Amino acid sequence: xxxxxxxxxxxxxxxxxxxxxxxxxxxxxxxxxxxxxxxxxxxxxxxxxxxxxxxxxxxxxxxxxxxxxxxxxxxxxxxxxxxxxxxxxxxxxxxxxxxxxxxxxxxxxxxxxxxxxxxxxxxxxxxxxxxxxxxxxxxxxxxxxxxxxxxxxxxxxxxxxxxxxxxxxxxxxxxxxxxxxxxxxxxxxxxxxxxxxxxxxxxxxxxxxxxxxxxxxxxxxxxxxxxxxxxxxxxxxxxxxxxxxxxxxxxxxxxxxxxxxxxxxxxxxxxx
Amino acid sequence: xxxxxxxxxxxxxxxxxxxxxxxxxxxxxxxxxxxxxxxxxxxxxxxxxxxxxxxxxxxxxxxxxxxxxxxxxxxxxxxxxxxxxxxxxxxxxxxxxxxxxxxxxxxxxxxxxxxxxxxxxxxxxxxxxxxxxxxxxxxxxxxxxxxxxxxxxxxxxxxxxxxxxxxxxxxxxxxxxxxxxxxxxxxxxxxxxxxxxxxxxxxxxxxxxxxxxxxxxxxxxxxxxxxxxxxxxxxxxxxxxxxxxxxxxxxxxxxxxxxxxxxxxxxxxxxxxxxxxxxxxxxxxxxxxxxxxxxxxxxxxxxxx
Numbered sequence: 001x002x003x004x005x006x007x008x009x010x011x012x013x014x015x016x017x018x019x020x021x022x023x024x025x026x027x028x029x030x031x032x033x034x035x036x037x038x039x040x041x042x043x044x045x046x047x048x049x050x051x052x053x054x055x056x057x058x059x060x061x062x063x064x065x066x067x068x069x070x071x072x073x074x075x076x077x078x079x080x081x082x083x084x085x086x087x088x089x090x091x092x093x094x095x096x097x098x099x100x101x102x103x104x105x106x107x108x109x110x111x112x113x114x115x116x117x118x119x120x121x122x123x124x125x126x127x128x129x130x131x132x133x134x135x136x137x138x139x140x141x142x143x144x145x146x147x148x149x150x151x152x153x154x155x156x157x158x159x160x161x162x163x164x165x166x167x168x169x170x171x172x173x174x175x176x177x178x179x180x181x182x183x184x185x186x187x188x189x190x191x192x193x194x195x196x197x198x199x200x201x202x203x204x205x206x207x208x209x210x211x212x213x214x215x216x217x218x219x220x221x222x223x224x225x226x227x228x229x230x231x232x233x234x235x236x237x238x239x240x241x242x243x244x245x246x247x248x249x250x251x252x253x254x255x256x257x258x259x260x261x262x263x264x265x266x267x268x269x270x271x272x
Numbered sequence: 273x274x275x276x277x278x279x280x281x282x283x284x285x286x287x288x289x290x291x292x293x294x295x296x297x298x299x300x301x302x303x304x305x306x307x308x309x310x311x312x313x314x315x316x317x318x319x320x321x322x323x324x325x326x327x328x329x330x331x332x333x334x335x336x337x338x339x340x341x342x343x344x345x346x347x348x349x350x351x352x353x354x355x356x357x358x359x360x361x362x363x364x365x366x367x368x369x370x371x372x373x374x375x376x377x378x379x380x381x382x383x384x385x386x387x388x389x390x391x392x393x394x395x396x397x398x399x400x401x402x403x404x405x406x407x408x409x410x411x412x413x414x415x416x417x418x419x420x421x422x423x424x425x426x427x428x429x430x431x432x433x434x435x436x437x438x439x440x441x442x443x444x445x446x447x448x449x450x451x452x453x454x455x456x457x458x459x460x461x462x463x464x465x466x467x468x469x470x471x472x473x474x475x476x477x478x479x480x481x482x483x484x485x486x487x488x489x490x491x492x493x494x495x496x497x498x499x500x501x502x503x504x505x506x507x508x509x510x511x512x513x514x515x516x517x518x519x520x521x522x523x524x525x526x527x528x529x530x531x532x533x534x535x536x537x538x539x540x541x542x543x544x545x546x547x548x549x550x551x552x553x554x555x556x557x558x559x560x561x562x563x564x565x566x567x568x569x570x571x572x573x574x575x576x577x
Contacts, residue, residue: 006379013371014364096362099329100419103356104379106328106345271329272321 003105003114007088008121010097016087020080027076028130035072036141039065066150067159069138071233073130074163078170078229079195081126083188085119085174089262090184098271112263115175123171127164159233162248166229169251173225176258179265199226222246225254280305280427280458281326285335288321288482295321297482298335303460303475308453310473310490311462314570318482319462320358323431327356339427351380355420356429362416365405369396369415372404376422390418394448409436417448428452430461434468446472466563480570494565502533502541505554515548516541530554 011017042056058064092098105111139149150156174191181187202224209217221227222242231247281303288296296318303309313319324330326337328345339347339354347353363372373387391397394414399407407415413433420428430449434442449472453459463469469476469490476493478485486493506512509531513523521536521544533541538557545552 002381003379006375009371009375009378010364010367013368013375014366091364095364096359097364099358099362100376101379102329103327103358104351104376106347106350268331270324270331272324 003110004117004121007114007118010091011084011088011118011122014091016084016091020084024073024076024080024126024129027079028073028133031074031076032069032072032134032137032141035069036145039068039145062147062150063153063155065145065147066138066142066153066156067233069141070131070134070150070156071159071163072134072138074166074229074233075226077126077130078167079192081119081123081167081171082174082177082191082195084122085115085171086178086181086187086191087184088115088119088122089175089178090182090187093182094184102271108267109263112175112179112259112266116172116259119171119175120168123167124164127167131160131163162244163233165248166232166251169255170225170229172255173251173258176255176262179262180258195226199224203227222250225251228254281337281339281460282341283322283326283335283337286322286325286332286337287334288318288325288330289333295482296325296332299479299482299484300335301477301484301487303458303477305458306453306456307474308449308459308461308472309475309477310469311460311477311479312466312469312566313462313464313479313485315464317479317570319479320431322479323356323358323429323460323462327354327358327429349380349423351376351425352423353425354427354429355423355425356431357413357416357420357433358431359416363404363412366403368401368403369407369411369418370400372415373419373422376419380423382422386422387418390421393421394418395444410438410441413437413441413445417445421452425457427458428460430459432462432464434463434465442468466566470563478566478569485569501558502536502538503530503554503556503558504533504541504545504552505530506545506550506552508550511548512545512550515544515550519544532558 039060042060059068092101101111102108139151142149177191178187181190203221206217206221206224219242222231228247228250231241232244232251283299283301286296286299287294299318299322311319311323321330322337325332326344328343336343344350344354363369367375370387370391373390374384376382377384377386388397388400391400394417396411396414396418399411404412404415413436417430417433420430428449433445433449437445446468449459449461461469461472473490475487475489477487478493503526504512509525512531516523516533516536519536519540521541522534524532524534526532536544538555542552542555545555
């Protein structure tokens with residue numbers, strides 16, 4: 001507990017937390033507006049194929065609109081959590097504080113575990129922030145879309161809960177990746193770019209593979225971490241998508257691998 | 273096994289092999305309890321690597337290093353037993369000095385008040401809330417010492433603490449380390465500044481090219497080498513050389529016209545001159561200093577490896 005406390009203390013005694021906060025808020029606002037605009041302007045008739053039309057129709061069911069809106073900010077919130085988690089590790093090397101940290105706690109696995117814990121708490125915090133904001137701004141949007149708030153629906157709360165799981169898992173993933181990419185600048189750039197652009201690029205690759213190579217590639221798309229976390233929070237099963245638990249399993253898998261590999265590397269590495 | 277009770281630190285056949293470089297080569301020495309030990313060597317001799325292995329930061333290729341028989345990584349609550357100052361620039365630039373210390377307190381379960389106490393000890397209280405990036409090199413060294421003293425440890429390890437300090441800072445550092453040692457602490461301090469060590473250390477461990485060259489009390493190491501030289505000046509160099517040869521002293525003429533005599537005390541040289549009726553203009557006993565000894569001992573081993 002002392003160590004997690006120390007990690008959180010490290011985070012809040014530098015400027016990074018409020019810089020990330022300032023970055024997050026406009027991105028969050030943009031996400032809400034984009035979601036709103038999408039649901040306000042889409043109708044099933046726009047869609048091309050019947051398959052797609054069916055997906056769009058399902059997505060426009062009130063319950064699915066609600067789960068999307070009440071988890072607004074997931075994409076960028078998780079981006080911020082991912083970067084902060086990685087920085088929790090990389091800043092130790094960037095500012096040469098790793099020496100001090102490991103002198104105080106020579107059991108390095110304890111340090112990494114504390115970093116996982118601290119990152120998870122950051123994840124919970126950002127989730128709480130976006131969720132509270134969603135609770136405030138989404139009901140008026142729902143009524144503008146001529147829908148009820150849907151807050152009585154179990155599926156909405158389940159989505160919000162699974163959203164929390166996504167934040168925590170990405171936090172763990174971030175710490176693991178921070179260990180792997182020790183250079184702070186490289187870590188933030190690579191993670192940021194891969195997260196934001198990589199999702200679309202990989203999506204495109206999967207689209208091409210599905211179209212021109214074999215249809216079953218589509219089912220592998222859930223292996224992309226961002227797709228997995230988006231899938232996890234969908235309100236009901238969307239046609240043509242794997243079940244939600246697959247998304248959770250994929251993310252947990254990545255988090256465990258990153259965590260174990262990160263801890264092993266940190267234990268072996270010379271600190272100089 | 274079992275280290276003698278009077279040794280706080282035992283380095284036992286420690287070796288670190290990097291890809292092509294053997295940074296530390298089968299190094300063994302011990303540091304006695306309650307004394308200041310100077311860890312000396314030219315740049316690149318493997319001092320820092322040795323200290324980092326001692327502190328569990330770098331894994332040795334072979335051998336081990338222990339505190340009272342225990343590895344650093346096995347010590348219970350290490351910062352209450354061993355304090356270390358390794359590099360002056362090891363704090364987050366955007367964090368205040370006081371928060372840097374508090375962060376350590378929290379991880380180690382020490383009260384926050386220790387941060388203020390050690391800041392006071394090193395005279396940094398006025399700069400406590402200033403960010404680390406605004407600190408001068410001397411202030412950074414002070415902060416490092418404050419961090420090492422948080423757990424009030426019995427053993428202190430410092431890597432080149434005088435680096436980059438001005439003369440006043442060096443003097444302050446020396447006085448502080450002497451005071452801390454006088455309280456019964458064991459101090460191991462690495463340096464390539466020899467004059468400084470002569471003023472500070474009780475014992476020295478001299479390394480070069482990753483190997484142990486010599487260890488022991490400063491006086492003993494000085495006495496074993498380069499000591500007992502006598503400088504004389506005389507208008508009758510030839511006669512004096514003959515007279516000194518009779519008492520088995522070696523004479524080497526110097527470029528400034530003086531003679532450097534080894535193998536005889538100043539009194540014996542004076543007596544030989546008197547009995548041979550040689551006129552003397554100067555007769556000085558020259559004690560070797562640590563720097564001379566050091567340069568002799570590490571001659572040819574200080575190059576870039």
